[in-house]
Amino acid sequence: MIFLIILGMALVTMIPRIIPAFIVDHLIFKDWVNRFLNAIPYAALGALIFPAILYVIPDKPIIGLVGGVIAILLSLMNLNIILIVIGAILTVFILSQINWL
Amino acid sequence: MTPTKTQSNSMMKQGIKAGFPIVIGYLPVAITFGVLAKQTGLSLFELTSMSIFVYAGASQFMAVNMIGLGVSATEIILATFILNFRHFVMSFSFMNQLRMIPLRVKVPLTLGLTDETFAVSSMYTEEAKKEKGDIFYLTLLITAYLSWIGGSFLGGLLGNIIPEKLSQSMGIALYAMFIGLIIPPIKKELKLGLIALVAMITNTICSEVFLLSSGWSIVIGTIIGGLSGVFIQKEGNI
Structure with a gap:
């Protein structure tokens, strides 16, 4: 039974991922479609970050928010992405120790 | 070699x-x-x-x-x-x-x-x-x-x-990684931040106001954000 679920999940996940590989080659997009597709990564990143970042510590949205602000500040300082990730983890770790937050 | x-x-x-x-x-x-x-x-x-x-x-x-x-x-x-x-x-x-x-x-x-x-x-x-x-x-x-x-x-x-x-x-x-990925291009071209912002706001409205599932909210946020990019990037130089 579990394997039937896994098989079904695999198919419905795989098919939407794979279809564009076969069709994009056959299409020449109008300029605006290319602009749309080129903007997708920035739009997707925005949609993935917010509001989900607020739920990192589910009952304390402020902690995720501060972690995000720290990540922005570290990015603005042109730090390596690993350091940005570690800085945000440390921020959340420290803030989650504070009970009154 | x-x-x-x-x-x-x-x-x-x-x-x-x-x-x-x-x-x-x-x-x-x-x-x-x-x-x-x-x-x-x-x-x-x-x-x-x-x-x-x-x-x-x-x-x-x-x-x-x-x-x-x-x-x-x-x-x-x-x-x-x-x-x-x-x-x-x-x-x-x-x-x-x-x-x-x-x-x-x-x-x-x-x-x-x-x-x-x-x-x-x-x-x-x-x-x-x-x-x-x-x-x-x-x-x-x-x-x-x-x-x-x-x-x-x-x-x-x-x-x-x-x-x-x-x-x-x-x-x-992962969120810190996403932020670390998106800030450098925004620093070069502020318009790209606007695309992300449109996507964030759309996603938030879909999930928090219309109570859509997170899956649909992200899809709609990404598409609306992408469409905003068509107008924001009029010169098509991304």
Whole structure:
């Protein structure tokens, strides 16, 4: 039974991922479609970050928010992405120790 | 070594390096998945298979939760389709970026497409035009894939090996990575931030006001954000 679920999940996940590989080659997009597709990564990143970042510590949205602000500040300082990730983890770790937050 | 071999090796190294932040983000999440799946009653073999064949974090957590509640297979599969449909939009954009890369490489690349691998790959646009650029993307995606499978397996086998407080704090890792990816291009071109902002606001309205599922909210946010880019980037120079 579990394997039937896994098989079904695999198919419905795989098919939407794979279809564009076969069709994009056959299409020449109008300029605006290319602009749309080129903007997708920035739009997707925005949609993935917010509001989900607020739920990192589910009952304390402020902690995720501060972690995000720290990540922005570290990015603005042109730090390596690993350091940005570690800085945000440390921020959340420290803030989650504070009970009154 | 021949120049081609050197180029391959260098692309491989860069791919692992670019994929490394994903590994840090994936490991605690994958371990948690393994622990939860085991607690729900999945065998180590079943939960590792799910990570191998489905490879979509949020939907795997959802499925395990639904299996625990005794929901029917059809409903679980339908919910998975809806939650993962966003990858269709991302794959379209990714394939358009990788036009130079042969189809036999593009197909496995799409199978390894997740929110995180898409986010990282799509910010490395130059590699698509370089010699052996396909090796860069393949290595990046395989690095992420193996960490997801390895983490799930470890979680199912050993239980929670990362202390809970740390594991919870590591939940910020992927968001910090997303921020670290998007800030440099925004610094160069402020307009790109506007696209992200439109997507964020749309996503928030969909999920918090209209109470749509997170899957649909992200799809709608991404599409509306992308469409805003058509007007924001009138000169088409992204």
